[in-house]
Amino acid sequence: AMDRMEEMKLNKSIDMFxxxxxxxxxxxxxxxxxxxxxxxxxxxxxxxxxxxRRTRKIGAFPNGDSLIRLVD
Structure with a gap:
């Protein structure tokens, strides 16, 4: 799973994990x-x-920053 995250360049997600x-x-x-x-x-x-509730309403996020803005 971590290899796949690295391929997708999800470094922030890996750090958070x-x-x-x-x-x-x-x-x-x-x-x-x-x-x-x-x-x-x-x-x-x-x-x-x-x-x-909010993520269901939006559906997909274009990038990780947009998800973080939703949480803030």
Whole structure:
């Protein structure tokens, strides 16, 4: 997967992946039966719902900067 990201010149995404790798891995290290019971706080859940709503409305992004502007 990382090779494909490099081919697509997604260096910012690769950097972000490595920055958050430990957090991502800690979630998937739990057994499957526990993963579905893990939750975040309400503010994070609200942010995720809003981000999902906005990205569905827009569809595709021409570049990574346009996605970052949406989040800001």
């Amino acid at each position: 490595y920055k958050w790798y430990d957090s991502l891995y800690s979630y998937i290290s739990f057994p499957k039966e526990h993963q579905r019971k893990l939750h975040t706080n309400n503010a994070t859940e609200r942010f995720n719902r809003e981000l999902k």
